[in-house]
Amino acid sequence: METLTLYIVSDSTGETAEYVALAAISQFDTDFSKIVRYRYVEGPGKIDEIVSRAADVPSLIVCTLVDKHTRSALAEKSAAAGIPFVDLLGPMVDALEMRLGRKPLQAPGLLRKLDEDYFRKIKAVEFAIQCDDGRSTESLPDADLVILGVSRTGKTPLSMYIANKGFKAANIPLIPEVDPPEIIKKVPSSKIVGLIISAERLIQIRQERLRLLGLEPAASAYATKERVERELLAATDYLKSLGARIYDVTDRAVEETAQEILDFLRAR
Amino acid sequence: MVTFGERWNGRSFPDEENVDLYVLSDCLSDVAEACASWITRRFDKTGIEITRFGSLSGEDKILEVLDEASRSDAVVLHCFLSGEFRRLVNETCLRRGIDRYDAFSPVLTTLEQAAGKGAKEDRGLLHPMDNEYFRRVRAVEYTIAADDGGNPSILKEADVVIVGISRTGKSPLCMYLAHRGVMAANVPLVPGIEPPPQLFRIPPSRIVGLIRSPGSLGEIRTRRMSMMGLAPEESNYVRSEEILREIEYASGIMEHLGIVVFDVTKRAIEETAHEILALLAGAKERHSFHGGAK
Numbered sequence: 001m002e003t004l005t006l007y008i009v010s011d012s013t014g015e016t017a018e019y020v021a022l023a024a025i026s027q028f029d030t031d032f033s034k035i036v037r038y039r040y041v042e043g044p045g046k047i048d049e050i051v052s053r054a055a056d057v058p059s060l061i062v063c064t065l066v067d068k069h070t071r072s073a074l075a076e077k078s079a080a081a082g083i084p085f086v087d088l089l090g091p092m093v094d095a096l097e098m099r100l101g102r103k104p105l106q107a108p109g110l111l112r113k114l115d116e117d118y119f120r121k122i123k124a125v126e127f128a129i130q131c132d133d134g135r136s137t138e139s140l141p142d143a144d145l146v147i148l149g150v151s152r153t154g155k156t157p158l159s160m161y162i163a164n165k166g167f168k169a170a171n172i173p174l175i176p177e178v179d180p181p182e183i184i185k186k187v188p189s190s191k192i193v194g195l196i197i198s199a200e201r202l203i204q205i206r207q208e209r210l211r212l213l214g215l216e217p218a219a220s221a222y223a224t225k226e227r228v229e230r231e232l233l234a235a236t237d238y239l240k241s242l243g244a245r246i247y248d249v250t251d252r253a254v255e256e257t258a259q260e261i262l263d264f265l266r267a268r
Numbered sequence: 269m270v271t272f273g274e275r276w277n278g279r280s281f282p283d284e285e286n287v288d289l290y291v292l293s294d295c296l297s298d299v300a301e302a303c304a305s306w307i308t309r310r311f312d313k314t315g316i317e318i319t320r321f322g323s324l325s326g327e328d329k330i331l332e333v334l335d336e337a338s339r340s341d342a343v344v345l346h347c348f349l350s351g352e353f354r355r356l357v358n359e360t361c362l363r364r365g366i367d368r369y370d371a372f373s374p375v376l377t378t379l380e381q382a383a384g385k386g387a388k389e390d391r392g393l394l395h396p397m398d399n400e401y402f403r404r405v406r407a408v409e410y411t412i413a414a415d416d417g418g419n420p421s422i423l424k425e426a427d428v429v430i431v432g433i434s435r436t437g438k439s440p441l442c443m444y445l446a447h448r449g450v451m452a453a454n455v456p457l458v459p460g461i462e463p464p465p466q467l468f469r470i471p472p473s474r475i476v477g478l479i480r481s482p483g484s485l486g487e488i489r490t491r492r493m494s495m496m497g498l499a500p501e502e503s504n505y506v507r508s509e510e511i512l513r514e515i516e517y518a519s520g521i522m523e524h525l526g527i528v529v530f531d532v533t534k535r536a537i538e539e540t541a542h543e544i545l546a547l548l549a550g551a552k553e554r555h556s557f558h559g560g561a562k
Contacts, residue, residue, distance in 0.1 A: 004379075004382050004383075015302075016302050016303060016305075016306040019298075019299060019302045020299055020302070020303065020347075020371060020372065020375055021375055023296060023298075023299045023349075023372070023394060024372065024375040024376045024379055024387070025379065026393045026394050027349070027376065027379075027387035027388045027389065027390065027393055028379060028383050028385075028387060028388070029388075058382065060375075060378055060379065060382060062375060064306065066310055084378045084381065084382065086374040086375050086378055087374075088303075088371070088374065088375065089303060089306060089307060089369070089371065091369060092307055092343075092345060092369040092371075093307065093310055095343060095367055095369070096287060096289075096307065096310075096311065096316065096343065099285065099287045099343065099367075100285060100287055100311060100315050100316075101285060102311075102315075104310040104311055105309075105310055105311065105312050110312075111309065111310070114309040114313075115306075115309060118305060118309065121405065121408070122405045125404055125405055125408060125447065126404075128447070129404065129447065152536050154536060154537065156444070156538060157440045157441075157443065157444045157537045157538070160443055160444055160446075160447040161440060161443050163447075164408050164412070164443060164446075164447075204534045205534060205535070205536050207534075208534040208535055208539070209535075209536065209539060251484075251487055251488050251491060252488075252491065253435065253437065253440065253488070254437070254439075254440035254443075254537065255439060255440060
């Protein structure tokens with residue numbers, strides 16, 4: 001069969017409709033690949049244009065629209081043009097409006113912001129997971145924040161916490177024997193933060209870690225004073241050479257460091 | 269079948285009503301979640317209480333959930349890849365007068381007509397990363413809603429509930445767990461403030477307590493107070509006898525609950541998190557945890 005074009009019509013970002021449609025499309029080996037998006041459609045004004053475009057090729061229209069008037073106009077005109085039409089979630093909004101006894105949000109600006117925040121957060125979370133612990137370094141130029149620090153300074157929880165606020169955070173361990181990836185030099189220094197911690201505290205944390213792993217702390221260099229001090233010194237030098245902002249996380253809650261970093265990111 | 273209008277007429281204050289939304293899915297939990305979240309945003313995230321039933325794989329369980337939906341007069345939103353389950357839910361809801369919305373069928377059926385053949389119903393064809401990331405985002409959203417004792421009514425949904433006194437690192441631990449896809453709630457234990465009754469209805473195997481040494485708590489709290497520009501020595505918050513009293517109180521509750529307790533004094537968050545993940549994964553409960561007391 002011919003390629004089917006999927007028209008997505010939304011009063012907001014249209015990502016939810018696209019998400020449902022892509023899951024459905026995955027279940028066919030037919031080529032449905034082309035997607036045309038009409039976003040931020042706020043009234044019936046654009047409907048004629050959308051339907052006449054869709055009528056030119058084999059297509060399917062899927063909409064997520066709150067406004068009943070726009071929805072029914074789209075439904076009628078699609079039917080008249082013989083185009084399959086799916087009102088995704090519209091009937092559900094109507095049902096809930098009855099149940100709740102109040103109308104859905106009518107402020108397109110607010111809805112758009114809620115939707116954008118939601119998907120922005122999803123993408124930031126996904127990014128932080130992909131770029132955790134020095135992985136996927138090719139994505140570093142896309143990061144809002146790159147966190148560097150020696151082992152056990154709490155880089156991962158901090159990245160996760162910040163991602164959750166909608167910022168893409170990557171983290172890279174600093175290990176004296178391994179050079180950080182070259183690509184870090186392409187990241188502006190304003191986006192790089194370094195975590196340091198007192199040697200005593202880091203020794204404690206690492207000793208505990210070794211014990212948890214069933215190892216004798218004395219048997220490994222990982223938690224020795226010399227090793228830890230050397231790592232911290234090398235890390236500090238390196239961070240300074242990058243022009244990174246440095247945070248001392250000794251006895252600090254993750255939320256506190258995160259808050260300072262977020263204040264900085266938002267002020268930018 | 270009862271119509272919306274009939275139901276509505278029977279209610280005195282329809283505009284103050286909350287609606288229970290049951291979200292049912294199989295391997296399409298991510299799609300279901302995207303739809304449910306879209307709906308709640310349309311109503312400014314208020315008035316709709318979501319209960320999720322994901323990864324459903326048996327008829328009996330589905331019928332059980334629909335029974336519950338019928339009893340609690342919930343609205344059902346479902347998203348199933350399995351055509352068999354879609355039909356089962358749709359028919360059962362119709363027969364029992366449950367308001368339901370099938371999020372997946374309309375698009376799928378239209379595509380089937382266009383393609384002239386049926387969908388494959390093969391979960392292997394779904395984008396696996398997407399499933400994973402919606403699961404994590406859902407966990408993160410839940411964890412935020414259930415942070416710091418917020419919203420005790422959703423405690424029952426948690427995969428794990430963390431309890432402990434102030435500054436034992438409950439929130440970052442929950443956040444870390446959320447990013448591993450675990451719905452983690454946390455409830456602060458504060459002398460003089462009763463924990464929410466819902467906490468005592470959670471199976472003890474799903475609650476974890478955090479304790480920290482009094483010395484370490486004192487240090488952290490002192491720093492915290494100074495950061496906030498307050499004089500630490502004047503506050504109960506950092507006084508050692510007060511800290512001891514709080515620890516004693518919390519230990520009492522943890523003992524009463526019969527839960528696993530971790531001492532987080534010298535530990536990174538990841539360590540505790542990984543032990544909790546192992547616990548949840550059904551790892552055989554050991555008699556004592558290193559650094560922990562039961």
